Amino acid sequence: MNIVPIPRLVGADRLAADPQVRGLLTRLAGCPDDSQEYADALLARIAWSRIAEPGDGVAGELLAALGPERSLQLLIAGVTPVQLRDAASRAGVDLATCAAESALGRWLPRVDRAETMRDIERGMEADLCVIVPGDAAWPILLDDLGPHAPFLLWVRGDPVHFASPSLSVVGARAATGYGTHVTAEIVAGVCAAGFSIVSGAAYGIDAVAHRTALAAEAPTVAVLAGGADRAYPQSHDGLLGKISVTGAVCAEMVPGAAPTRWRFLQRNRIIAALSSATLVTEAGVRSGTLNTAGHAAELGRALGAVPGPVTSVASSGCHKLIREYGAALITNAREACELAGLGDELEIFRDGSQVSGETGGTARQPSAHGRVIDALPLRGSRTLIEVARLAGLSVGEARTTLAELELLQEVARRDDPGAAEQKWALVRRQ
Structure with a gap:
């Protein structure tokens, strides 16, 4: 793709005043709406995806109340904590002065128009597209995250797959032979029933879930903790490439962003929110997978876990979910489909x-x-x-x-x- 150099924007009153920028933003969004209003809102959300860390509830509340453009304009204009508090209060958001001061301390060092323009360029070079709330392709299940919902998603592949009925499948990176076998068996049956698979493209169970879906020629969605153009782990570059052809790879972070421990934990909330149910096929008691299960439970999503040998440390987390958190005990694909809400169509397993x-x-x-x-x-x-x-x-x-x-x-x-x-x-x- 040939990238046209993007001029820096001038003036805080019109964030996407240049027609060239509007055209590029429209191409990035794959949207026929090339209006000034849409370009302004889109550019502001792209800027916020760099400014705030994933799951920043203060930023989420501010954008919901004031809109992404007005919120960004306040930062560009050098708003003080008191002014930010008052603006939020007028919009119905109760924001303490100390919280406003802390938020500005996090956000202001990242307000960089040149970097935002480079984010757009990197996204286009990587053949990414952007979807935002209100777009036809936006997965409305993410709205259940409230102020912690992502501002947008950078997507490699076809966003249409977000609308497919899906099951989130997660588990330990250090998967055992048992975990690998049972994950492949269940995912194959779930895909045969018409579900797509959502996971995090990590080593172990995630990779098995994605590869099984690809083998079944079913769509699968990978949610990354860094940029959607940045394979992590690096050895999964080929896997992510295949996923992007028949499914989608997505991230809320700007292109090129590095995954961090915090971003991995926040990425898990998107995995849990994208599906009606989350299944943990193998996990230890200290596995980060339990974080995804926690998000699913908080969202009111159905939660299931596959039991393993009582002597297996690798399944102790699943046993804990079943015993202490009311996770449904799942032993086969039919039960996994029931977890995800599939009813009488289950006769395909007969x-x-x-x-x-x-x-x-x-x-x-x-x-x-x-x-x-x-x-x-x-x-x-x-x-x-x-x-x-x-x-x-x-x-x-x-x-x-x-x-x-x-x-x-x-x-x-x-x-x-x-x-x-x-x-x-x-x-x-x-």
Whole structure:
């Protein structure tokens, strides 16, 4: 990508006054909105992603009350702690003078327009895009973090994957053979059920979860503690490249930012927030993975843990989550899908032979028959369109197969009073 030199901005009243800057910001956001207002707000959020550390609640409250532009303008204008307190108070935020003084001490040394322009250049050179709250691609689950939500996300890959139903899978970096095996087995089943996988691209369990999703040709999202263009660990550069092709790599830190211990801990809140459920497959009692579990619990997300041998130190953290924190005990993919909120579609994990009925001798069941039977719940019924979607067949193919199965007395029509469409159900054998 050819990068056009970006001029420094002048004047605190218009943060993105130069049309050239507006054009670059629009390209970075992949957004058709090239208005001055959108460019101003976007540039301000990019600046704040450098100014404040992840999870800075004071900054989050200020931006929510005053907006990113006005908040940044106050810093550029050299606001005093008292002035910042008064501005926040007028906007409905209760900010003590000492807290305002502490915040300005953190923020002001990082207010650097030249560095913000370089952040934009680095992002474009790395083929990153930016999404912010209010964008169509913004994962609204992150809003549950309140004032601790990220100001934006730098993304390598397609942000559309944030909208997919997902399960966050985390665990120890020093994974055992048991942890590796059980993680791969569960993730493979979860992906087969249509979920994407969210994790942190670390060694051990994270890497197994990502690689299993890639092998299953399912989307996977990696959340990094540093910049989205900076592989960490470095040996996972190839893995992250593959994830960015079929999924997404994201970070709230500016491009090139180094991961730190604090940023790793704060990164975990995003992993927990991006999914409806978090599963810990292996972790010791001192594992940083328990930090992610804590964020999930605070957010009210479903939390699950895989048990291990009682003699295994590597599973002691999982046992603690189950015993002391009410984590659901998860032993297979079906239970993991239940944790994530998947209901009657769980019949995909059934052995078709258990419900196929008496097809006569050892005759081999046509594949379409098995797929349609698997698409029907053990109890209840589904419409033709629902059956076709779950079976991976066209509506015409599903209709023909249902007719054949009806003749074989494997399925039956269910006429529900008031239903807009006719439904189909399995014939229950006595």
